[in-house]
Amino acid sequence: LAKTTQPISMDSYEGQEVNITCSHNNIATNDYITWYQQFPSQGPRFIIQGYKTKVTNEVASLFIPADRKSSTLSLPRVSLSDTAVYYCLVSSGTYKYIFGTGTRLKVLA
Amino acid sequence: ETGVTQTPRHLVMGMTNKKSLKCEQHLGHNAMYWYKQSAKKPLELMFVYNFKEQTENNSVPSRFSPECPNSSHLFLHLHTLQPEDSALYLCASSQDVSINEQFFGPGTRLTVL
Numbered sequence: 074l075a076k077t078t079q080p081i082s083m084d085s086y087e088g089q090e091v092n093i094t095c096s097h098n099n100i101a102t103n104d105y106i107t108w109y110q111q112f113p114s115q116g117p118r119f120i121i122q123g124y125k126t127k128v129t130n131e132v133a134s135l136f137i138p139a140d141r142k143s144s145t146l147s148l149p150r151v152s153l154s155d156t157a158v159y160y161c162l163v164s165s166g167t168y169k170y171i172f173g174t175g176t177r178l179k180v181l182a
Numbered sequence: 183e184t185g186v187t188q189t190p191r192h193l194v195m196g197m198t199n200k201k202s203l204k205c206e207q208h209l210g211h212n213a214m215y216w217y218k219q220s221a222k223k224p225l226e227l228m229f230v231y232n233f234k235e236q237t238e239n240n241s242v243p244s245r246f247s248p249e250c251p252n253s254s255h256l257f258l259h260l261h262t263l264q265p266e267d268s269a270l271y272l273c274a275s276s277q278d279v280s281i282n283e284q285f286f287g288p289g290t291r292l293t294v295l
Contacts, residue, residue, distance in 0.1 A: 107283065116186075116272045116286025117225070160225075170215075170284070172225040 077161045082177040091148045093176050095161030098142050103165035106137060106144045111158045111175070120159075121146070148178075156180045185209045186287035188273050194293045195263065203258040203290045205273030213279045214256040216248060217272040219289070225272065231256060232279045263294045 078096040085091045097106070105124050109117035121128055123135040123144070134147040148155060158175040186207045195201050207214065216228040230238035231250040245267075247259040256273055270291050274284040 114270065114289065114291065116274065116289055117284075118286065119283035122283065170227055172217075174224050 076171075077163055077173045079159075079161055079173060079176045081174065082179070084179045084181060085151055086181050087152055088150050091151050091155075091178060091180075093146045093148075093159055093161075093178070094143055095146070096143045097161070097163045100141050100163050101165060104141075104163045105165070106135065106141075107162045107164070108133070108135065108146045109160045109162065109172075111160065117160060117172070151178075151180045153180050153182060185285050186273060186275055188271075188287035188290050190290060191288060192291045192293075194295065195260070196295050197263060197265070199263075200259070200261040202260065203271055203273075203292075205256040205258075205287055207254055207256075207273075207275040207285070207287075209275060209285060211275040211277050211285070212253050213276045214250060214253070215274040215276075215284065216256065216258055217274065217286075218269050219272060220269040229258075230279060237279065260292075263292075265294050268292055268294045 105122055107122040108120040110120050111117040121130055121133045121135045123137050125137050125141060128135045136145045156179050158177050160172050160175040162170055164170050189204045193201060212233050214231045217225045218228055219225045227240050228242045229248045234250050234253055245262050249257040270289045272289045273287040276284045
């Protein structure tokens with residue numbers, strides 16, 4: 074199972090773009106990369122998922138280099154409501170989802 | 183978001199009590215999960231059910247007993263718990279047990295006295 078490493082915390086200001094990088098050096102060929110967002114006392118919420126290159130949806134972009142040993146979640150123009158913990162997961166189709174400690178993002182006014 | 187509901191939202195119980203947590207998903211999914219989230223710790227996967235069959239028991243103590251009567255409902259029966267079992271218990275569902283995104287409920291905040 075691929076282990077992930079993320080920064081423990083990050084601070085940003087409203088309106089800025091935030092990039093959170095996750096390292097997963099021993100990612101397997103079948104593994105996908107998924108990011109979740111969690112607010113206090115709530116369950117995590119799916120943000121985005123990708124396998125390689127770049128994926129974009131209405132809330133975020135996910136950049137994955139060719140070697141797939143890392144990935145970067147990009148949140149454009151963050152607001153105060155984006156303050157949350159962000160988790161990077163690497164898993165294949167074996168339902169062994171392992172959440173790491175996540176990155177605590179604090180958005181300042 | 184009401185796709186996955188959990189009851190109760192808060193529960194306080196003594197170590198000798200027996201209680202049950204309930205999860206219901208209205209998304210037509212086939213897989214359901216129980217997670218435990220202790221303070222300042224990562225989410226820990228406890229159990230996985232796929233089409234009502236348990237496919238994963240992540241070395242969970244027997245004082246936690248899951249039950250999945252159908253694909254829409256999942257229970258976690260609790261008995262003789264310990265104070266260290268106090269945590270947020272989260273239920274999730276997904277279309278199947280592959281890489282599909284999981285939808286989480288709001289959780290049950292459990293306190294064991």
